Amino acid sequence: MSDSGQTIADETVSSLPFVTTQEQLLGLTVAVLLATGLLLAVLPRGIQRLKATLENATEREWGETLEGYLPVGRLTHAIVRLSQLAVVVGGTVGVLHLWGYESPIWYTIEILTAMWPTLSRMVASGVVLITAYFGGLAIASWMDSLSANTSGIDRHDREIITRVLQLTLLLTAVLFVLTLWNFDISGLLVGAGVIGVILGFAAQETLGSVIAGFILMFSRPFEIGDWIVVGDDRGIVTDITIVHTRIRGPNGEHVIIPNEVVGSQTIRNRSNENRLRFAVDVGVDYDADLETAREVAREAVDSLEIVEETPFPSVRIEELDDSSVVLRIRFWVDRPNTEKMWKAEDEVLEAVKTALEDARINIPYPHLRSVTDAKPTRDRQLVSSYEQD
Incomplete structure (x- = not known):
């Protein structure tokens, strides 16, 4: 037992002369474990109680409002689990300290101190990526709300804008993480440029369809639900992506047309004027x-x-x-x-x-009238000869 553990035991014994040091340590251990269990049970209810108190204070369902933009349920669940983990770690450290097993604690602290530069980068990277993930969810929810309240943004525009913003946020987060780990971003960008050129030659049609998809997004020649004619295909537009456009033909078949083809064809929109x-x-x-x-x-x-x-x-x-x-x-x-x-x-x-x-107006049908020259037959020739005789 270490000096600190012995000091605690001595103080307890001096205050309670009829209780031995071993019994005192057992009692404190039970108390720490009970406090840990109580905190584990109370934390979820406490967070829910705090949320209800804030709602009553602000007189609005702020949780439901945030739920429209962020996954509040997931965030609350993560906070509860992290808090419970911290309580378990704290209780474990307290019990080890009571019984004088401080060497593992200090050894662990020394290891964490030595690894702190790497651990701090790992923690920061995790925080950045998790923030980017929840930011992407918030962008999707925000665009859904914006498109529902704005007549100029349809489902096609919402999907494309959402994907572009999410991709931009993710790339920004990845570049920030690489900066934390001291990666040379300039060299990475040069390599990405070379790879982009190679992929550009290998997938010209796909890239052409993607570019055409962005052009369709800004030019807006048709929207979902319009009746269009593209080349030899006609039907109702059911979906528009960055790569292709899907229409439902008059016979019920679904025709998928690459956006590159759509952009190069004459488009007739039969629903534009209603x-x-x-x-x-x-x-x-x-x-x-x-x-x-x-x-x-x-x-x-x-x-x-x-x-x-x-x-x-x-x-x-x-x-x-x-x-x-x-x-x-x-x-x-x-x-x-x-x-x-x-x-x-x-x-x-x-x-x-x-x-x-x-109205007795005739609707004629095509007909032919045949005119031929009559030639004397053999019977007529015999009759004519008989009459002459």
């Missing part, structure tokens, strides 16, 4: 009164609910076909998509056909 004009062709007979046919067709289209009242539907002569005069009927549809286009065209053609038939 309405679109369609056209169908109907042929009438050459003998029909064209003005009457146009008026009948216009009234038939006006009667349909799927067709917008303004601008008014129009009917004009498109061409003179071989068998009919072709009338082109143009009409507008609100909030168009592929299914609505098919439905509108079907209803317009059916209504115009019925109206023209009721």
